[in-house]
Amino acid sequence: MPIELSYNPWSSCLEVLDQMLRQQETSDWLTQWDLQLRFQEWFRGLLQQNDPRNTCQDHRSLLQRSIRYIRDHYNQPITVDELAADTRLTRSSYTRQFKEMTGKLPLDYVNTIRLERSKQLLQLTDDRLHDIAQNVGFSNEYYFSRRFKQYAGISPGVYRRHYRQEVRVFAPYLEDFVLALGVEPVLQSAHHSWGKQRYLGLDHIPEFDVTRQDAIFNESHKPDFILLNAGHTRWNLERFKHTVPTFYVNHQGEDWRSILRSTADVLGKGNRVWDIVGTYEEKVREAKDLLARCTQGKTVAFLRISATQIVLYGVKHGYVGPVMYGDLGLTPHPLVQQWTKEERRIDIRPEHLAQLHADHLFITFDNVDSVMHGEERKLLDTTEWKQLPAVKRGHVYEVDFLSWMNYGVISHGKKIDDILRFMA
Template identity: 25%
Template sequence: MEHERLDNGNRDIGIHEYLFRFRSIETVNQVQVNHSPFHQQLVFSYVLVVTAAGEARMMIDSDHYEMRRGSVCLIKPEHTLGSEALSEDVTLYLIRFDVYGSGEEGNDLLKDVKSFDLPQAARELMISPPDKLVALCEELYRTSRSEDELSRFKCQIDFQSLLYFIQLNSRIRQVSTDSALEQVKKYVEEQYTEPLTVHQLAHMAELSSNYFVDLFKKRFGRSVMDYVAELRLQEAKRLLSLREWKLRDIANRVGYGDEFYFSRKFKKQYGISPKTYMKSRTRKLIAYEPAVLGYLIPLRFLPYAAPLHPKWTEYYYRNYRNEIPTHTHVTNFHQVWESNLQLLKPLLADIVIASDEIREEEKRLLATIAPRICYLSSTLTWREQLRYLGDQLGEKWKAEKWLEEYDHKVSSCREQIQISQAITGKRFISLRMAEDRLYLYCNRGMSHVLNEDLGLLSAHRDEVTLYDENTTLEELARIRTDMIFLLVRQDSETLDSWKKLQNDPAWMRIDAVKRNRLYILTSDPWREYSAHAQLRMLEQATQLLSEDRP
């Protein structure tokens, strides 16, 4: 067979010239897939996912892959990985490893390789026979659990054998019914502006029309033609925000030949007419940083450009990506600001909204891409920032109305929590975990929600409400607290450490942990300081504290 070959300077590298170092193997079942923090995590090593039983959907960055017994997929370093169980019997093996290769010609030093691929450069392959594949994974798993040095050495050999078997027995996966539906869905996403019929799409899936309609709705939660309409109207919103075409031209561009029919569909979906929506987007705003979205949304503004990413700004990406035409970079935000400015310069924005904490060089260059820059002062509270931005955009009344509704929400949430447990005056600490280290950690947003809105008291020394300092299990055991809130960083090293910590006797002896008063928080929204993030934190805290816990 043709083995994997990658370019290295001016020559190709065969798989036999790579060095592979096995790191770890773990099993993940249906409960862990759906209920553990194994959801869109950043990986720093290669991860080979092998489906031993059942079916699952893997999310690699923003791409989805259907996995069944005998299928494998590869995630490269510095990409994101998540999963969703599609059957109750699903069992996955997650195998982490590193790849090394030679440096430049004449240099004997090894270097990390970030571009190794599966055969045929596929992200997903079927391996036949699957029984042999699973048996090799089981053997590798058993051997890895031994503390014997020779067994750990044997793991390297077993892993090489597994890679060899995959290289030798891989094939591009044959299309199943689920895969056929996924392919149709992808086709719709690419061709929704064209005339599409149920008969045409069912024929692509090689299914009868009635059976196809039932399967598609069961699989994706809506009918295929509703999905077509949804995509068309989302694109229409994007085009309306550009202010470059007449209404009839937009209707034609998204697949509607009748402008009036398009207008009726749009108003039925969104509650306002296309013309009204277009007027609401008359100013071309740019959200320079992710948190700026958290102030614009309460004011009912959506920017023309904003930093969006399926992991780093997952909530905003999921809910608003189709209505924000330009997506700037989020990963290593403070390292790619020059690239972001290059993306923003041709947009001819009216207003750029940013934090006043950005560097002076950025401020100087921002002044060249828009006639007006609005800086949100880091010395203001989120309420003051919302009022300030509302005033700057001529919509201060919207800010006041939103704050009034927020305060009503706080009262409602406190009443809801009190039904489950009396929290007024209860003491808490919040922690964050990074790799194998724990930190006492409470930021401004957390303090506003937990201390001010919900009436909890800080159990930190001297009742300090803002803190970020290293701590140990021994120190935590000495803190008298009624509950603990914990942020676990979503990368493979931290999640491995978190798994070990949960079985550590010293951790389990901490009173709040023992009494099942440990509450896991998500970085989004708890690391963002904005009005909309405050609302989402309040809602999440209410849900956690209202749970019926023995």
């Protein structure tokens, strides 16, 4: 007795059948074998679409199944129409819901899986780029190389070379990420007022003063390449790009995980990222649980103080807020959110400071505008400062400038250590 089966969308069904019909005349047994496997996969999808047990499945579970399918079949031809049909959604609805669940468009997600797998093959094998491209599902080596460079910031060949040998890198104000990945930079950045990032423990590494426009590389410490973030324009460091290969990390500082992944790609250390992030997140969980028992809803604020400014840092953005309020769940004083809104930081006047009745204040001093030694601390002698509730109770905590005014897993770990030391 014949059974009626439906396929949605029908145009996709016709396209697949037409492709298989054009290939069936081949005499090559491997092509015939591939054709049989593809037909069985297509027929399996047809049966799944018409399985009455699937009619009650919600779209989320179907999308999860679709994601599993992509992970298992990333090296095969995949179209959005086929993926949408398997979930019984229209192409536009499937694309929208897929992005809501994964943060990526379907084909971008497919390419991410392919590129991550290609990184593993570049690390572990000596296969030609052509073979790796074919293995992970790209149609040709040139398209693969272009997509890989867009994704990782460097070509597949450079990625493989960096992974297999020690590299000499100069990464001004990205040393936190480089060191977290187990690589010591050949030089460390320094600032004429701020000094060097002592929290990284790189005292044995020569300094390079980024504020000196005439600074050049000593031949014995010349890097193989330079890694720059968005702040490089401040120091005019792109002046070296014609003599030393230069790579750029364009993520916002708050997205430190993406910066870490991009840095790992350039250094050939992609296999370390998962452990580093996992260790940090475990540290956050333990600290958050402890602070929740100790703080009992007490409010917190963070100030950066110089000779000319009082800077209040916001809740969602910047060096401090995502860790203090986001990761650790501390409660910002209401004025912190009200004044900063979506800004990373704002300047406040001494008369406004008097309204900041936070239970706990974290502060750091910036000496960049100081004419005389210690001038940045003159605020501490004012009436507005002495009348603050946190000052009266002894709940003001001074922290290291550069470890708090930085992004990176080491920097953020230091912030957590300081917060626990003072508040737990």
